[in-house]
Amino acid sequence: MNFPLFSEMNQKIKNDLDLNEETFIQPQELVAYFNEAVDMIEGQIHTLYEDYFLTNASFDVTAGQTEVDLPSNIFANKIRRIMWSLNETEKYAMQRVKNLDELLLMQPTDDYRFMMTNSEGTNLQPPGFKIAVSPAFRVTTNTLPLKIWYLRNAKRYEDENSYCDIPEYSNVINQYVRYKCHAKEGHPDAAADLADLGRLQQAMVETLRDKYIDEQNEVPKDLTFYRDFDTQGFYNFY
Numbered sequence: 001m002n003f004p005l006f007s008e009m010n011q012k013i014k015n016d017l018d019l020n021e022e023t024f025i026q027p028q029e030l031v032a033y034f035n036e037a038v039d040m041i042e043g044q045i046h047t048l049y050e051d052y053f054l055t056n057a058s059f060d061v062t063a064g065q066t067e068v069d070l071p072s073n074i075f076a077n078k079i080r081r082i083m084w085s086l087n088e089t090e091k092y093a094m095q096r097v098k099n100l101d102e103l104l105l106m107q108p109t110d111d112y113r114f115m116m117t118n119s120e121g122t123n124l125q126p127p128g129f130k131i132a133v134s135p136a137f138r139v140t141t142n143t144l145p146l147k148i149w150y151l152r153n154a155k156r157y158e159d160e161n162s163y164c165d166i167p168e169y170s171n172v173i174n175q176y177v178r179y180k181c182h183a184k185e186g187h188p189d190a191a192a193d194l195a196d197l198g199r200l201q202q203a204m205v206e207t208l209r210d211k212y213i214d215e216q217n218e219v220p221k222d223l224t225f226y227r228d229f230d231t232q233g234f235y236n237f238y
Contacts, residue, residue: 048208054149
């Protein structure tokens with residue numbers, strides 16, 4: 001799969017719209033237009049096929065630690081699963097704390113559980129979301145036993161070497177930028193560009209609705225309600 005660079009996409013727009021000597025539309029504006037397009041597409045992908053951005057990160061922990069930072073590129077704090085795999089006999093999917101009263105009954109040797117917190121911060125600690133773990137970690141590790149599966153953000157364009165990591169829909173990104181440039185210039189083709197953008201977006205939506213290349217296109221059952229009240233872990237792996 002080809003992941004086009006920003007330099008390639010940007011140059012194509014400049015060539016197509018004769019913007020190489022343009023001064024009305026500044027370079028930073030073009031970058032902003034490209035990132036606006038990524039924002040738009042990212043939202044639609046997360047709505048229709050969020051597993052497109054499913055990824056994971058692994059961490060070491062320190063004995064006594066009770067909080068874990070979220071991955072820096074997480075989207076809307078969407079965690080799919082947190083797994084603990086210290087060794088062959090101690091590995092499991094960590095359960096979410098559903099009722100704060102559970103913390104009163106927790107023992108230091110219990111399986112780890114987690115919940116999300118959002119502190120206001122201090123002079124020494126910035127505010128933000130954390131993964132609170134109970135009980136405190138019992139070991140200090142160097143084998144990355146804590147794995148967080150989560151939904152990430154799409155990459156934004158920062159410089160000429162930034163790449164598009166939504167390559168299937170780079171044409172939608174280009175069309176959005178084309179429309180924005182023509183709209184700013186008051187170009188008569190702006191309306192047609194907007195119509196073309198709408199058609200490309202619709203095609204993208206239809207593709208995302210059937211994003212299972214193995215033909216297993218049955219929509220997975222939403223078991224969130226059952227997991228919320230599941231104390232035995234029956235729905236952990238479904």
